[in-house]
Amino acid sequence: MANELRIRVNDRQHTVSAAPDTPLLYVLTNELTLRGPRFGCGLAQCGSCSVLIDGEERRSCVTPVSAVEGRQVTTLEGLPDWYAEQHKLARSPALHPIQQALLDEQALQCGYCANGMIIKAAELLAQNAAPTDAEIRTAMNGHLCRCGTYPRIIAAIKRAARAIQGTGA
Amino acid sequence: MSASPLAALGRRAFLKSGGALVVGFGLGARPDLAAAQNRARGAAAGPPDPKQIDTWLAIHADNTATLYIGFVELGQGTTTALPQIAAEELDLSLEQIRTVQTDTNVTPNQGGTYSSASIARGGPQVRTAAAEARQALLKLASERLGVPAAELHVASGIVTVAGTRRSVTYGELIGDQLFEIPFTGNAPVKAPADYRIVGVPAPRKDLPAKVSGSFTYVQHQRLPGMLHGRVVRPRGQRAYGVGAKVQNVDETSIRDIAGVRVLRKGDFLGVVAPNEWDAVRAAAQLNVVWDETPSLPAFDALYAHMRSAATQDTIVLDNGAAVDAFGKAAHQTTFATHCPYQAHATFAPNCALADVKPGSALVMCSSQDIYGTRRVLAPLLGLAESDIRVQFCDGSGTYGHSCYDDVAQAAALLSQLAGAPVRVQLMRWDEHGWDPYGPAHVGEVRAAADAAGKIVAYEYHGWHHHWSLIETSQQLALGSAPDEWNNLVSQQVSPANCGAMYAIENKRLVDHRLTTANYLRGGWLRSPLDLSMSFTSEQAIDDLAFRLDMDPYEFRQRNIADERWLGVLDAAARAAGWTPRPGRTARGEGNVVRGRGIGLGTHLSSWGGAVADVEVNRATGRVAVKHLYGAMDAGLVVNPGIVEAQITGQLVQTASRMLLEEVTFNERGVTSLDWASYPVMRFTDCPEVTPIVVQRLTERHFGAGEEVMAAAAAAIANAFFDATGVRMREFPFTPRRVLAALA
DSSP, rough: OOOEEEEEEETTEEEEETTTTSSSIIIIIIISSSSSSOSSSSSSSTTTTEEETTTEEEEEESSGGHHHHHHEEOOGHHHHHHHHHHHTOOOOSOOOOHHHHHHTTTSSOOOOOOOHHHHHHHHHHHHHHOOOOHHHHHHHTTTTOOOHHHHHHHHHHHHHHHHHHHHHH | OOOHHOOOHHHHHHHHTTOOOTTTHHTTTOHHHHHHHHHHHTTSSSOOTTBBBGGTTTETTSSSSEOSSSOOOOSSSSSHHHHHHHHHHHHHHHGEEEOOOOTTTTTTTOOOOTTHHHHHHHHHHHHHHHHHHOOOOOOOHHHHHHSOOEEEETTTHHHHHHHHSSSEEHHHHHHSSSOEEEEEEOOOOOOOGGGGSSSSOOOOOTTTHHHHHHHOOGGOOOTOOOOOEEEEOOOOOOOOTTTOOEEEEEEEGGGGGOOOOOETTTEOOOOOOOOSHHHHHHHHHEEEEEOOOOOOOOOOGHHHHHHOOOOOEEEEEEEEEEHHHHHHHHHEEEEEEEOOOOOOOOOSSSSEEEEEETTEEEEOOOOOOOHHHHHHHHHHOOOGGGGGEEOOOOHHHHHOOOOHHHHHHHHHHHHHHSSSSSEEEOOOOHHHOOOOOOOOOOEEEEEEEEETTTTEEEEEEEEOOOOBOSSSHHHHHHHHOBBBOOOOOGOHHHHHHHHTSOOOOEEEEEEEEEGGGSSOOOOOOOOOHHHHHHHHHHHHHHHHHTTOOHHHHHHHHHHHHHHHHHHHHHHHHHHHHHOOOOOOOOOOEEEEEEHHHHEEEEEESSSSEEEEEEEEEEETTTTTEEEEEEEEEESSSSOHHHHHHHHHHHHHHHHHHHHHHHOEEETTOOOOOSSTTTTOOOOGGGEEEEEEOOTTTTTTTTOOOSHHHHHHHHHHHHHHHHHHHHHBBBHHHHHHHHHHOOO
8 A cells, every 4th residue: 555655865855655665766757757767677687777875876676665765865867966965066067977978978879778877887986986997897787788888888987087086076 | 920931932933934833832822821730730640741841841930940850769860960961951050950759740751760761761851851941041032132042151041142241041031931832852952072060970969868867768758647557468479370368367366456457458468557566566466377388499499490391482683603603613611500589679668658539549659660650550449540640759779670569559559448548668578578579590601712712602591580560469459360571671681791792703592481470570670680691691701711721801802893892891900900811810828719800791781891809718608709890881971970879889789699699488488588588788798899980971871770780790700710710600609509619
């Protein structure tokens, strides 16, 4: 049965009505009408639905909504604010540096994987300011792209790392 | 809104020309109708008349333009490259042009977005329409400014009298009114030497929204009052001929999920619910007994089954006297291969929304061909085509005919049965399990060369079935017989690919067509059959070079007469720093050996050349593609940046298909149902890639969405031989298969 649940998404508190076992993904897409996290497999195999939960990349398609009560959920939409808070910037940038780098590299084709790629790369860059090629490949390995954009995504992550270091942020 | 300004001109032209032509005349005489027509764009069923300029273009009062194109964005850049062509001819900046989503009430029918046709076929249409619109706009400007058109100069849609500051904008001339002129195709187009926008990389127009997260995919679309639907099917399709038969449905099995309805038409079964998670759970939990009678060959018996089944044989090509020529040749090779079913495996399972009412239907889906989707929906819903509106909404990349028509039909059927709008999201196992796969292929090739290294005879035989014409939803709902697509060149042994790059006097190609009903559903998968055919054919060519103790690159050069094929071969070899080497030059120590291979191939047009570097672990059977160099000549390339991205994607996808991808099944059905059971290329295994665009500014456009894959498949296979001295006769190159080949 549906319960009233309070969840915190992108720094805002929301009260949603959902069965506690409902995967977070369906609440984010249907109740909060967010377009970042999206359905890809429902099996935690592809990474389309990734969000940050307390700063760690998690698959919202297999995370029960009840499990995120009292925790911070950040989606693609909230990533620039998350980045600004993390780096103590006075103002949020329009895009997280990895988003800008994906544009600069013209990395995407259909773009459906972009949500998971951006979320995972943001997590990586928060933990490792200058990842090597091998570290990038290992960190990103749980995220699939069917269009074959991996080489450009790797280039974009390196570009974003340089940009973050360059700003001293 | 007022009458078309061109209509007045048209009337004069009409009189001057003695009454010929000028379709706009009639409409222009009725300003009310002209204005209403422009407002009502989309109110009536299409396709709009392709012989009218208004069908293709609108100029707005703010001096921007809308280009109406019938091709869809699949991540391949169509909605950037076609506007580049229009901007070039209209002398607008690219930023001033937008496109709308394809819609059977709005956009012209240019045919489906397949066979890499958007630029090859759509480019010339857009170019000539834009040139004709520009010509009309200059005519108006000439009237307005009182100088001959020859004295006018246009930049960014601002028409200026040469040598003066007197100007008028396109928007001021015709803003938001109809042109009302026929599209004759006769307006002169720019010379390639004058191009400023075509031939130059420009960033994709759709990417900013895709990185910010504001982009709307079909999966995000919602209709007021809609229900969430899921199809209920066995996990994994059976033989195309038998579909899925419901023996019993136990609705009590989901009575704990409130608000769910089970809907059924024939063997088509689905659930709908106001809450999406309820629909997901109900579809999984509903207890259905399906007929599980075996209907497929055993997995390991597939190729023997294909080779012994009755076939319909066609001699595709028979030049010279191939059969006789073999007897006289100094060197000869024969080579037989087994090539698997492969899945589109769209990254997002297909999704569609439908609102079917008595007498009308709206369907939103990710179809490559919205008019084709509308055509097959009509009999299924018992509606006329003109009662149905199909709108394209971007999905994930489809790489051919995935389940987009199937899900559109499923949504429409469930909406009709429910009496409410319904959104159907296929689950991962639905998409993987009920895909119209790229058909399996058995190839047999024989090739011969004389002592001097000239290929003198070539014969190719291919066994495969065609593509399934009936979508799963229709087959289940109506019990439709398993009909097939006929007479499409991409379903056959390809004269464009099999040995086509070499000047061979005696050549014979024979197609052996199987009946799809005994096998899995088939459909066009990016570069249909080409990876299989080049895997077979180009290994035989390589083997001839080996037998002649010749460098495989030089051997190919010697046998090519066509400069376009030579161009891509040389470009790939040059980029890779090819070092001539007779015979085989495996490098490496211990169990890990490295090799390099070269290959050529295409789909129907364009020219592809590739070099591959691979590493093979002889102990584990693991193959890694380390680097792929891919060169493509697609004639005049509108946006080289986009084509480089396309080549990159094609190289990575080819590595995935050659090393990892195969649909698995047993006699009861398909068993590769997700990313664990149908693995694809990931970050850690992804090769380095070097994409090379061979630009031909003065040549016509050819496709660029799939034409280097066949070459890359061949290069990988030839590199494996170079590393190991063993030829692979089956792909994908899984450790089990590689160890068996090396044993």
